[in-house]
Amino acid sequence: MNFETIGLELWQSTGLANFSPGQAVMMPICLLLLYLGIRRGFEPLLLIPIGFGGLLANIPIADIGGPDGFLGIIYNMGISNGLFPLLIFLGVGAMTDFGPLLAHPKTALLGAAAQFGIFTTLIGALTLSDKLDFIDFDLGDAAAIGIIGGADGPTAIFLAGKLAPDLLGAIAIAAYSYMALVPIIQPPIMRLLTTQAEREIKMVQLRPVKKIELILFPLTVLAACIILVPDATPLVGAVMFGNLLKECGAVDRLAKAAQNELINIVTILLGLAVGSKLAADKFLSAETLGILFLGLIAFAIGTASGVLLAKLMNLVSRDPINPLIGAAGVSAVPMAARVVNKVGLENNPQNFLLMHAMGPNVAGVLGSAVAAGVLLALTR
Amino acid sequence: MNFETIGLELWQSTGLANFSPGQAVMMPICLLLLYLGIRRGFEPLLLIPIGFGGLLANIPIADIGGPDGFLGIIYNMGISNGLFPLLIFLGVGAMTDFGPLLAHPKTALLGAAAQFGIFTTLIGALTLSDKLDFIDFDLGDAAAIGIIGGADGPTAIFLAGKLAPDLLGAIAIAAYSYMALVPIIQPPIMRLLTTQAEREIKMVQLRPVKKIELILFPLTVLAACIILVPDATPLVGAVMFGNLLKECGAVDRLAKAAQNELINIVTILLGLAVGSKLAADKFLSAETLGILFLGLIAFAIGTASGVLLAKLMNLVSRDPINPLIGAAGVSAVPMAARVVNKVGLENNPQNFLLMHAMGPNVAGVLGSAVAAGVLLALTR
Amino acid sequence: MNFETIGLELWQSTGLANFSPGQAVMMPICLLLLYLGIRRGFEPLLLIPIGFGGLLANIPIADIGGPDGFLGIIYNMGISNGLFPLLIFLGVGAMTDFGPLLAHPKTALLGAAAQFGIFTTLIGALTLSDKLDFIDFDLGDAAAIGIIGGADGPTAIFLAGKLAPDLLGAIAIAAYSYMALVPIIQPPIMRLLTTQAEREIKMVQLRPVKKIELILFPLTVLAACIILVPDATPLVGAVMFGNLLKECGAVDRLAKAAQNELINIVTILLGLAVGSKLAADKFLSAETLGILFLGLIAFAIGTASGVLLAKLMNLVSRDPINPLIGAAGVSAVPMAARVVNKVGLENNPQNFLLMHAMGPNVAGVLGSAVAAGVLLALTR
Amino acid sequence: MIVEGFRLMAVGMLTVFAFLTLLVGLMNGSALFFEKFADRFPEPEPDGSAKARTGNTGQDEEIALVLALAQARRQGQRV
Amino acid sequence: MIVEGFRLMAVGMLTVFAFLTLLVGLMNGSALFFEKFADRFPEPEPDGSAKARTGNTGQDEEIALVLALAQARRQGQRV
Amino acid sequence: MIVEGFRLMAVGMLTVFAFLTLLVGLMNGSALFFEKFADRFPEPEPDGSAKARTGNTGQDEEIALVLALAQARRQGQRV
Numbered sequence A, B, C: 001m002n003f004e005t006i007g008l009e010l011w012q013s014t015g016l017a018n019f020s021p022g023q024a025v026m027m028p029i030c031l032l033l034l035y036l037g038i039r040r041g042f043e044p045l046l047l048i049p050i051g052f053g054g055l056l057a058n059i060p061i062a063d064i065g066g067p068d069g070f071l072g073i074i075y076n077m078g079i080s081n082g083l084f085p086l087l088i089f090l091g092v093g094a095m096t097d098f099g100p101l102l103a104h105p106k107t108a109l110l111g112a113a114a115q116f117g118i119f120t121t122l123i124g125a126l127t128l129s130d131k132l133d134f135i136d137f138d139l140g141d142a143a144a145i146g147i148i149g150g151a152d153g154p155t156a157i158f159l160a161g162k163l164a165p166d167l168l169g170a171i172a173i174a175a176y177s178y179m180a181l182v183p184i185i186q187p188p189i190m191r192l193l194t195t196q197a198e199r200e201i202k203m204v205q206l207r208p209v210k211k212i213e214l215i216l217f218p219l220t221v222l223a224a225c226i227i228l229v230p231d232a233t234p235l236v237g238a239v240m241f242g243n244l245l246k247e248c249g250a251v252d253r254l255a256k257a258a259q260n261e262l263i264n265i266v267t268i269l270l271g272l273a274v275g276s277k278l279a280a281d282k283f284l285s286a287e288t289l290g291i292l293f294l295g296l297i298a299f300a301i302g303t304a305s306g307v308l309l310a311k312l313m314n315l316v317s318r319d320p321i322n323p324l325i326g327a328a329g330v331s332a333v334p335m336a337a338r339v340v341n342k343v344g345l346e347n348n349p350q351n352f353l354l355m356h357a358m359g360p361n362v363a364g365v366l367g368s369a370v371a372a373g374v375l376l377a378l379t380r
Numbered sequence D, E, F: 001m002i003v004e005g006f007r008l009m010a011v012g013m014l015t016v017f018a019f020l021t022l023l024v025g026l027m028n029g030s031a032l033f034f035e036k037f038a039d040r041f042p043e044p045e046p047d048g049s050a051k052a053r054t055g056n057t058g059q060d061e062e063i064a065l066v067l068a069l070a071q072a073r074r075q076g077q078r079v
């Protein structure tokens, strides 16, 4: 035993002696995510596990995000194969009420228009990759970046896990951060594209929806998806299975399990595993900046597209649609619908748009799942 | 970009253009399962997930039931290795009260007699395979088909997953459907084999059972199973571990977890994964018709055997046994016991047989688990 | 069909005909564990699943603990890769209040001193292996045995799963049994090393702790661990992630999931899987006796070290510390803190030491996790 | 490759609109159908009596009741 | 192979009956035993006081109480 | 190999003490810091109003309320 040797050995085994510059940079970034989640209420259910997972993944020596590490094991158990995002979607379906959409079907089209942001961003990513030497996205990467515009965490994680696993960390963070920032991103665009008169439009009250319609709805959606976009059926099927459990009334204990224990446990595991992709060597790159920039564009264009289609529909439709609700088509359920409600109330304190906005809001979830299916099929 | 090419490509990527005839036939069959589960109350906890899983498994292109698909992944995680049925059994054990059996031990024999349906059906399957050119069952297939007569979902899925994975879908559906049909299948047989006088037999009231007997019971059963049929110990052990958690009183939080979150989550996953075996190429065959036919026979023979043994026991026993309770020996807990109660009340409105029927009912679970162990050992 | 052959075959398939002597010996040992858990309240949440798992693992023919058996599958799913103990630790973190430690930081050192038992025992194990021909421990084995002195189940299982899987059964049983025996092991040592006057020392009331301190605490601990002992971050990180979920106030549904469904389900699975290591061929050996003996030493030395450091601190500290609380530094949360409280009350019925003892108690959890990290790094 | 991006946009937006348009049609059709045949699909009462109808719940309750009775009887008759 | 089926039936039904017969014997034995030595295995009171006996629950309650007190104290003393 | 054991003890106990000593320092520092700047980190009220501050809970409640209202409206208006 040589004390000098032991001392040196001790020092060399510390984290301090082994920090890479990248890891040192990532630590405050992950702490920022935790701060945003805890203090600012930015999607805390996801950003807190992701941020903490990011801390763990950037610890020197321990290699917690590696294939034999704690987070790497969870990643391989449920992200690389797509299982966890689908189980989350199952729980989301079991918590979602599609009644407002059934009460006013044509607002579903607003949820289609908002997906325009996805594809514009995809082209933007390819252009960026083409113009800038230090950024390099292939088609799969571009598709996974575009899906940020879907404003749907599980869809983005599912697609990124399949098409661009190295970008998964940045994509997930962009998706959840911008979803949390919807109250800041959307209102200026909504105001810019609408007149005061349009924002004051009162919509006709929603018709009552029958229980049998609610029960058949998940099967209807699945049928439409099978007929037109079979590649989207894993995502759409998971949501709709959850929704059938909820609506059918015969299996309440399974519905409650999907809404609670299943989604909570999987959220913890999924968040940690996504955090493992914040390891410095993957996250710290020009690509990440590009992804954050492109994600913002995606949200903006999606919002604008929804609003503009609503205005277009008013040209041909009998019952007027308040174009603000088009902004909810990006999904970001239920935040975007709340933003619509808030902007509506600013213009007319008696104009409650929340339920009207829930229609395009949930349709946007289906719209992005379908877009993800198309992208998965055509870029694989 | 050529619009004609895109149009063709789009069309070729639709589900409509890719439906195989088999898949088209399976869709209404799966919808029927959902209808039976939701509207008719046919074992909804299982048939709804199975039916929905069947829809997903028959979607063209998506290959959701394949090894890399959503359902295929779940299947390989918990059905092919037997884990999910055992965890369900653990939860079943944590929910089962063996008190009625302890209060009247000899009714356990009725749960043994009812297993005669399993072995008759096994021979029937071999005979069918022998006589009909278009049906081909090997010994393992026949054993897995026979176990339908055990009227126990987890046991049937466990055994079929090991011995006849290709037939798993048909076997699970037959098992759960006939369990739901017990109120239709059993009463005619019960009435045919008993006289009015027999059906009116009143049984002596059950003795009180001590807590210590309930605590020792799971260990007693495990001991008997180890001594005689070690091959059945995974199934019997899982039930009895769950029951020990429930009865011992020292680990209520584990018992509640087994009764709720664990069994609910696993039921969702197991149901979906079993549904993956409804893929047309596996399900649509003469074999499936054979299985449905044989399964019905199995239930009928099991019922008859239970009733007949009860009559036989009355020849030698002091305290008379109402032979109706023999029918509960098939298991199908607690449906078969309820049927016994109902038929009993038809003949004597003061004769409550439910608790008396619970004895053979739960003994039937053990009986079929033991039979499954024997079959597993001798046909592997 | 030859009846004699069938009879012989039947007999040969029974457990009775196949019991190995070792298996026959293990059965009463496992029953003893169940008895201790159920009737004596010895860590029932763990010892009941472990004992039952041990019964299953020692059943002849069935090979339930083997790689394709029920328990073997669970073992490979979560013990060999360390996942289950870490998830348990996550739940433990979500249930632990570090307020008492924050209120009186320097008592953390008592949780450091108590780890002396770990390393003494390690050396003891190496000495035993050196002196006795029939006992053979390598360095990894000795480290895993030493960690019994950490008095922390998940840490012990995590480390033994990595360094000495064959000894896992004995190590887990020693750890949990001695944790349950803390009320018997510790008081004599505590009384021997302290004077009546010392045992009557009243400590100053704990200062109030701010919410923000509680929220930052998990991040502080993680930071200290990253800086000094990155190898311990999987264990420490899991506890602290759970604690952050609890304290941050923004994700109550995840915190509740970690405290309930996640930890309960994982406890069931972990207990059964640990039980699989009670298979006779691994458990019945001179090594097991050695482990039980060494584990007891480890607890005793850990207790003594904590008490002695408290006395030493009183020589230099302003506010006096009741040396009894040093005994809580072994962890065994919260049993050891309760023992301290009880011994304190014996000497002064007005002297409530429980909250003061909780500080070293939870610090001991961190201390043993750090020790485990060092051992993992240096013996691998 | 940017050209490929425009192709994806065309295919993708077409598909998304086709899907949701089809869904609008199906939802409208379903609404009309159940409006027309409302008498053949009676709504469950708002007080949740629908739940009582499903075999499952009712049956569990009955069994639970009987088991509780049995337990009480056992405990009451204890010497 | 049908012959093999009959062999399975013989072995299987024998085993099932042997198992459940053994179980009947063990249950009857256990009932007799605990009847005879009822005084040495007192039944827990029906009001569930048995649960209070297990160390686990009692201990958790005590700890929870103390923790709650501590929390209250901390919050009460806040400036 | 026993020598190796003593080496492990030295390294291990040193590390454990270093870690917990560092932690003591950080905890004391944190206590001092938040004592000094207590005005800039107001404590949430003991009645748990802190929870109401996090966007999440409040938002869920609002949505839940609206959904409940909508459901009630739907069921009330049913013909």
Ligand code: NA
Residues within 6 Å of the ligand: A149, A150, A151, A152, A329, A330, A331, A332, A364, A365, A366, A367, A368, A369
């Ligand atoms: Na969307």
Ligand code: NA
Residues within 6 Å of the ligand: B149, B150, B151, B152, B329, B330, B331, B332, B364, B365, B366, B367, B368, B369
């Ligand atoms: Na049965």
Ligand code: NA
Residues within 6 Å of the ligand: C149, C150, C151, C152, C329, C330, C331, C332, C364, C365, C366, C367, C368, C369
């Ligand atoms: Na410890």
